[in-house]
Amino acid sequence: MTDLGNDSASSRQVNHRAAPASAAIFGASGGIGDALVRRLEQLGTTQIYAGSRSGEGYQSSNVTPFRFDLEDEASIRNAADMMRDAPPEWVVVASGVLTLDDGTGPERSYRRLDPDVMAKVFSINAIGPAVIAKHMLGLMPRTRPFTFAAMSARVGSIGDNGLGGWHSYRASKAALNMLLKNFAIEMGRTHEQGVVAGLHPGTVDTALSEPFQKGLPEGQLTDAMQAADNLIAVLASLTPEQSGQVFDFAGKVIEP
Numbered sequence: 684m685t686d687l688g689n690d691s692a693s694s695r696q697v698n699h700r701a702a703p704a705s706a707a708i709f710g711a712s713g714g715i716g717d718a719l720v721r722r723l724e725q726l727g728t729t730q731i732y733a734g735s736r737s738g739e740g741y742q743s744s745n746v747t748p749f750r751f752d753l754e755d756e757a758s759i760r761n762a763a764d765m766m767r768d769a770p771p772e773w774v775v776v777a778s779g780v781l782t783l784d785d786g787t788g789p790e791r792s793y794r795r796l797d798p799d800v801m802a803k804v805f806s807i808n809a810i811g812p813a814v815i816a817k818h819m820l821g822l823m824p825r826t827r828p829f830t831f832a833a834m835s836a837r838v839g840s841i842g843d844n845g846l847g848g849w850h851s852y853r854a855s856k857a858a859l860n861m862l863l864k865n866f867a868i869e870m871g872r873t874h875e876q877g878v879v880a881g882l883h884p885g886t887v888d889t890a891l892s893e894p895f896q897k898g899l900p901e902g903q904l905t906d907a908m909q910a911a912d913n914l915i916a917v918l919a920s921l922t923p924e925q926s927g928q929v930f931d932f933a934g935k936v937i938e939p
Contacts, residue, residue, distance in 0.1 A: 701919035702726035703772035710778030714889025753811025808855035835881035867927030881929035
């Protein structure tokens with residue numbers, strides 16, 4: 684994941700107490716998603732559902748791979764049905780797009796806006812995670828804690844926007860943040876122990892951020908496993924009172 688003007692990720696401690704018994708990672712073939720799967724297993728999570736478009740990825744007796752496509756609701760519904768009898772304690776949507784497969788990157792000017800590009804970015808960054816929430820939140824029992832989180836970005840903050848540009852990416856993440864807030868309010872009425880949150884991982888050394896790594900200040904780029912440690916520590920610290928907010932890799936709230 685990449686962002687504008689973020690600080691470098693500091694080292695955060697995680698331990699076995701931070702690990703849920705079960706977790707589902709949507710986007711497990713990406714840099715952050717793969718690192719989350721591997722680190723959660725190392726920390727003692729014994730049931731990890733790992734979703735990707737191919738349905739392939741890291742192999743382990745504790746990992747159950749599944750196929751899903753952010754733009755195919757039936758595939759998301761099927762994935763949720765597979766977990767219905769044993770809903771995961773954590774659901775993390777680690778998928779997202781900054782540069783499209785054809786090389787189209789974030790727009791630096793309104794003059795570069797393309798409706799088709801905008802629709803694609805919104806479909807992957809906002810609508811897809813919302814559809815995952817639609818099918819996964821309904822599995823969560825009312826009598827125990829759970830956490831649903833999706834990768835957001837600091838640039839999705841309207842109040843923090845001092846540079847402009849990156850229109851589709853910024854707007855799609857702002858939309859995602861609003862959706863997460865809505866879900867948190869709705870779930871809070873019936874699931875008092877639940878948490879719904881957005882996560883900003885910082886600028887992580889993955890394929891998503893690779894085109895934008897040149898010229899980054901020293902220390903601003905975080906490797907994927909360190910990013911996973913940061914995010915797991917944040918997830919483990921969240922309480923129901925914090926539901927609906929977006930947090931950075933250090934656990935600090937990002938303003939709307």
